[in-house]
Amino acid sequence: MSKDTIVIREIEPQDNAELEAVIRACFHEFKIPLEGTAYADPETKQMYEAYQNDDDAYYVIEKNGEILGGAGVKPLKDYEGDVCEIQKMYFSPKVRGKGYGKLMFEKCIKVAKDLGYKTCYLESAPQLKAAIHIYENYGFKHLESSLGNTGHCSCSVWMKKDL
Numbered sequence: 001m002s003k004d005t006i007v008i009r010e011i012e013p014q015d016n017a018e019l020e021a022v023i024r025a026c027f028h029e030f031k032i033p034l035e036g037t038a039y040a041d042p043e044t045k046q047m048y049e050a051y052q053n054d055d056d057a058y059y060v061i062e063k064n065g066e067i068l069g070g071a072g073v074k075p076l077k078d079y080e081g082d083v084c085e086i087q088k089m090y091f092s093p094k095v096r097g098k099g100y101g102k103l104m105f106e107k108c109i110k111v112a113k114d115l116g117y118k119t120c121y122l123e124s125a126p127q128l129k130a131a132i133h134i135y136e137n138y139g140f141k142h143l144e145s146s147l148g149n150t151g152h153c154s155c156s157v158w159m160k161k162d163l
Helices: 013-030 100-114 129-137
Strands: 006-010 057-063 066-075 083-091 119-124 157-162
Touching: 006 100, 013 066, 013 083, 057 083, 057 100, 066 100, 083 100, 100 119, 100 129, 119 129, 129 157
Parallel strands: 083 119
Antiparallel strands: 006 057, 057 066, 066 083, 119 157
């Protein structure tokens, strides 16, 4: 492996602190509200532990031992049916604009299908224009209101796609 190889892999316990730092930095950088978002989620401090069920998965982007972002898939909380949510997709500026967000997004969609989900849902903040553009390009449609009970009352962009 060359020194500049970027790897997308499943999250490991030692990734928690670095991943938390990447996630939290994005909120400050883009001026996203801290309350009512993933910033305030208890699982943001313990991402590895939060994604250890048979119906979820979380992946990180690593370069030279440094965690530069991640994204995951989990059942949509308090919602009936085969619906998952793409969650906590955040990246360091070091990897933005290089296609890794698209690769991670494609990985999450594939995993969602492999886990048997029929619909994929996501929430975002309007400040994350580049991410929303990616979601739209992959066929996600905007919704009038949120689905399930994510606890992210400060997110005002809701989208879904049939898989």
